Amino acid sequence: MISHPIKHKLRQLLLTICGVLSLSVLAGQALVDATKIAEISRDSLVKIFSVQPENGIHAYKVLYLTTGADGQPDTASGLVTFPDVVSDRGLLAYQHGTTDGPEDVPSRLNAEALLSYAYAGFGYIVTAADYIGMGDSRGLHPYLHAETEASAGIDLLLAARTLAGQLEFSLPDQIFVSGYSQGGHAAMAMARAIQERPTDDLWLTAAAPMSGPYDISGTMRDLVLFSDRSYLFPSYIVYFILGYQEVYGDIFENLEQIFKAPYVQMIDRFRTGAIGLSELNDQLKAAMLLNERSLIPRRMLNEAYLMPVLTDSLHPLNLALRDNDTYRWSPEMPMRLYYCMADEQVAFENSLIAEAYMRDAGAADVQALDLVSSADHGECVLPAVLSSIAFFNSFPITTSSETASNAELHIYPNPATDVISFGTEASAIRSLTIFNTYGQIIENFINLNASEINIAHLPNGQYFLRGTSKEGPFTGRFLVVE
Incomplete structure (x- = not known):
């Protein structure tokens, strides 16, 4: 989640920057401001990817109105990327994976921006929300909070529609949603919200969540809180606990209640923004090896806090986890759940559980697909993205301009x-x-x-x-x- 194997290529190429154009609209609309920040040619994209994109791209940092985790209005940021040719391929929301901190986001042209470019390189208009509490949004990011992941993504889609109109860019009929890792969770949440909230006049053509923790209250909880298996990313546990405390307010009274003493100071430094997620992860692992002689995550938590979580289904943490499961619904649109069985960060069972539940609930076209059984979380990124592009490309273009041209x-x-x-x-x-x-x-x-x-x-x-x-x-x- 923290890094992708293609990050270094991104650092080299992200940057033909040209931030000149700025567009603004009246307050009260979703779009607040848009500034062009990058142009990348098709030839440059070819150097990054193992396939041949169809076009180059130009990208805009967008400020837009949405709702924060506290229910109050917030100005959030995101990236909207356009193909540099006329295309009716579709409008696609890419939800990004876990990043190092508030500035490590698509609108700052981080590694996740590259994945937006991959989709836009095949003719899609691509939105990538930074999420609440990241980029220009206020507060602590409520990590793996389904409601704000969905609302941030939906409101950026609406802002992108306005921006496309201002740029006199053809607005496609099709809308797709995808995302990897945390973004898989966010993509699933967004697809569900769009289906259950048709008042926004958004109708999904298809969705492709990838390697996401959809079953947080079951598969992921058992893996990171109650398993005796080593887990190399203990910072994720801290992140979702802090995020849910930010949203629900009843997860813990203070850090000392939930975490053992050797870990409290470093966790508090992360909470206040003094260190990023990667540094927190390194510090936690070093402290766990020193104090617990293992990398079993539950050993950094106090047993007095953890045991009620194990035995009481109504414990506030269990309720928060279940509230943020994203698979208990029946998609009306075609959906592909891409994963790799050797994923060491997000257990592949998340995808199988989601597929089984959705099919039992009556979903007509949901498939979980193991792309490369031997691939770990980072190695699965590119196969998943390319598979989702192939899936989305399979849907006929329905705009009238396509028939004529x-x-x-x-x-x-x-x-x-x-x-x-x-x-x-x-x-x-x-x-x-x-x-x-x-x-x-x-x-x-x-x-x-x-x-x-x-x-x-x-x-x-x-x-x-x-x-x-x-x-x-x-x-x-x-x-x-x-």
């Missing part, structure tokens, strides 16, 4: 039995999706790099293609016969 792809032979070929060079096709006549996705490709595909496995019938090439979007259709 798409070229027809030449497909031969047509009808076909085993192979179809395209009337374009192999390297020209960047993405390709096959649909049946019911609009269901049959196959999806990113960076196809081939001038033909095998269709021998497809049943007889008519199929449709949608994709993008060097020349722009295209459509096509073909018939499979024996």
